[in-house]
Amino acid sequence: MERIETDLCVIGAGSGGLSVAAGAAQMGARVVLVEAGDMGGDCLNAGCVPSKALLAAAKAAQAMRTVGPLGIRPVEPEIDFAAVKDHVARTIAAIAPHDSQERFEGLGVRVLRDWGRFVSPAELRVGERTVTARRFVIATGSRPVVPSIPGIDRVEVLTNETIFALRERPEHLVIIGGGPVGIEMAQAHRRLGVRVTVIAGHKALPKDDPELSAIVLGRLRAEGVEILEGASAAAVDPCPEGIAVTAGDRRIVGSHLLVAAGRRPALERLDPAAAGVEVTAKGVKVGPDLRTSNRRVYAVGDAAGGLQFTHLAGYHASVVIRSILFGLPSKAAALIPHVTYTEPELAQIGLTEAEARERHGSRLEVLRVPVSGSDRAQAEGATEGLVKLMVARGRPVGVSIAAPHAGEMIGLWAMALASGAKLSTVAGVVLPYPTLNELSKRAAGAYFSPRLFDSRLVGTAVRTLQRLLP
Numbered sequence: 001m002e003r004i005e006t007d008l009c010v011i012g013a014g015s016g017g018l019s020v021a022a023g024a025a026q027m028g029a030r031v032v033l034v035e036a037g038d039m040g041g042d043c044l045n046a047g048c049v050p051s052k053a054l055l056a057a058a059k060a061a062q063a064m065r066t067v068g069p070l071g072i073r074p075v076e077p078e079i080d081f082a083a084v085k086d087h088v089a090r091t092i093a094a095i096a097p098h099d100s101q102e103r104f105e106g107l108g109v110r111v112l113r114d115w116g117r118f119v120s121p122a123e124l125r126v127g128e129r130t131v132t133a134r135r136f137v138i139a140t141g142s143r144p145v146v147p148s149i150p151g152i153d154r155v156e157v158l159t160n161e162t163i164f165a166l167r168e169r170p171e172h173l174v175i176i177g178g179g180p181v182g183i184e185m186a187q188a189h190r191r192l193g194v195r196v197t198v199i200a201g202h203k204a205l206p207k208d209d210p211e212l213s214a215i216v217l218g219r220l221r222a223e224g225v226e227i228l229e230g231a232s233a234a235a236v237d238p239c240p241e242g243i244a245v246t247a248g249d250r251r252i253v254g255s256h257l258l259v260a261a262g263r264r265p266a267l268e269r270l271d272p273a274a275a276g277v278e279v280t281a282k283g284v285k286v287g288p289d290l291r292t293s294n295r296r297v298y299a300v301g302d303a304a305g306g307l308q309f310t311h312l313a314g315y316h317a318s319v320v321i322r323s324i325l326f327g328l329p330s331k332a333a334a335l336i337p338h339v340t341y342t343e344p345e346l347a348q349i350g351l352t353e354a355e356a357r358e359r360h361g362s363r364l365e366v367l368r369v370p371v372s373g374s375d376r377a378q379a380e381g382a383t384e385g386l387v388k389l390m391v392a393r394g395r396p397v398g399v400s401i402a403a404p405h406a407g408e409m410i411g412l413w414a415m416a417l418a419s420g421a422k423l424s425t426v427a428g429v430v431l432p433y434p435t436l437n438e439l440s441k442r443a444a445g446a447y448f449s450p451r452l453f454d455s456r457l458v459g460t461a462v463r464t465l466q467r468l469l470p
């Protein structure tokens, strides 16, 4: 049994673990990185990257069908589903070197490719080795939940871990779950020529502002995706035509079943209890500094039981590095944007309207600017969507955007909210014309317009000054 002593041991080489390991090693710490599966974790191999590559192919196919208004003859694209999957695989392969064992070893990290399991508060067993570290970071991510619906164990179930490897085009994909995974996969598959039914349980895209998610869901429905809301999948049966799913009074028969019903933290191989690390149903219990009940052990990313995003895992890494390497107090902030990469994209930062109303009551002002007001959107013939801005006491407290490239647009607001900027800063910034983010500036300007243009005081002051000024 080899014993390894190190400053920092990171368990899991996904978005969170890789960022911790790279940062700490480059700043001089001795780092051991433990990974049982593929380097890069879920985001690279079965999450963000393959889903965005599939959506890109689907977008290209849809553009061929809908380009008519721009004066180009639309055609129904010929889709080679296996070749689309080759594009997905090539995208992963192009990014993989950045997350590879070789790159990390080049940074001086010792990489162990096996399961890690705590055997004491300061020791992790990894195969035939025992790692003792001054600090540990749990970055083991999450796994898809397959709900125990009666009959589900009698059919083949696809999850995000298997769907990207499917090379034959499904006839009819039934998706259980209307969260970001279900909705992104629904639009991607529909545009690639698949009949799609989503069983969304209570509501589709429930974490977003309903006014904005209605725009996205309306587009999916217009493209032919059937979205059933208000009934959960209650039974699954194999049948001669494929798989039958019962939801409310509907029985939907599809050829393939994707389960996108949420994710649970991946802790079953880790034995956190052996390290005195407390766990709840949501994940590892952490404080605002991401420390667990064992002060030597931190948790980041999906394993930490909060929101599940790659950019959050990366941000968590910066929080724990500050604490582990420099012993500085460090706290995770609450302002995390999220984007669903449908067309139009759906982006959110800060409070939704409902949350802002609850927090700020009558002090809340809501500004709306339709995407059709953008010259750029008009030029490109993509005018569907809305920018919605929540303002309290002259400061932006939340922004919801459904628009082409909403994920790019929300960056401006992420900066504004994170820096506590006043709305006048956004209203006063000079942006290039014609860009979609002029809509953001216009939304900010809409807050000031009535104060300037409809104010008797301003009118009187201007008229008086015009008489007095030389």
Ligand SMILES: Cc1cc2nc3c(=O)[nH]c(=O)nc-3n(C[C@H](O)[C@H](O)[C@H](O)COP(=O)(O)OP(=O)(O)OC[C@H]3O[C@@H](n4cnc5c(N)ncnc54)[C@H](O)[C@@H]3O)c2cc1C
Pocket: 011, 012, 013, 014, 015, 016, 017, 034, 035, 036, 037, 038, 039, 040, 041, 042, 043, 044, 046, 047, 048, 049, 051, 114, 115, 116, 117, 139, 140, 141, 142, 160, 181, 266, 267, 269, 270, 300, 301, 302, 303, 308, 309, 310, 311, 312, 313, 341
């Ligand atoms: C289909 C899909 C699309 C997504 N799209 C986006 C998106 O567009 N944008 C976004 O921000 N987020 C997206 N996400 C979420 C994102 O993928 C996750 O939030 C992110 O991967 C979390 O990173 P992580 O480091 O916490 O965990 P992971 O990336 O899951 O990495 C954890 C790693 O730990 C390893 N591991 C687990 N247990 C052990 C153990 N005991 N010993 C050793 N190794 C272990 C696993 O093998 C894994 O490689 C998507 C998710 C899915 C499913």
Ligand SMILES: NC(=O)c1ccc[n+]([C@@H]2O[C@H](COP(=O)([O-])OP(=O)(O)OC[C@H]3O[C@@H](n4cnc5c(N)ncnc54)[C@H](O)[C@@H]3O)[C@@H](O)[C@H]2O)c1
Pocket: 147, 149, 176, 177, 178, 179, 180, 181, 182, 184, 199, 200, 201, 202, 203, 206, 231, 232, 233, 234, 260, 261, 262, 263, 307, 308, 309, 338, 339, 340, 341
């Ligand atoms: N673009 C992105 O950033 C992106 C994309 C995909 C996933 N993600 C992340 O991955 C995580 C997992 O996504 P997800 O969509 O799997 O989970 P989710 O928890 O967001 O949504 C799952 C949905 O499935 C529904 N559901 C559960 N059981 C059901 C049943 N029996 N019948 C019908 N509906 C049922 C739930 O009501 C819920 O709305 C999310 O937290 C998200 O943050 C992010």
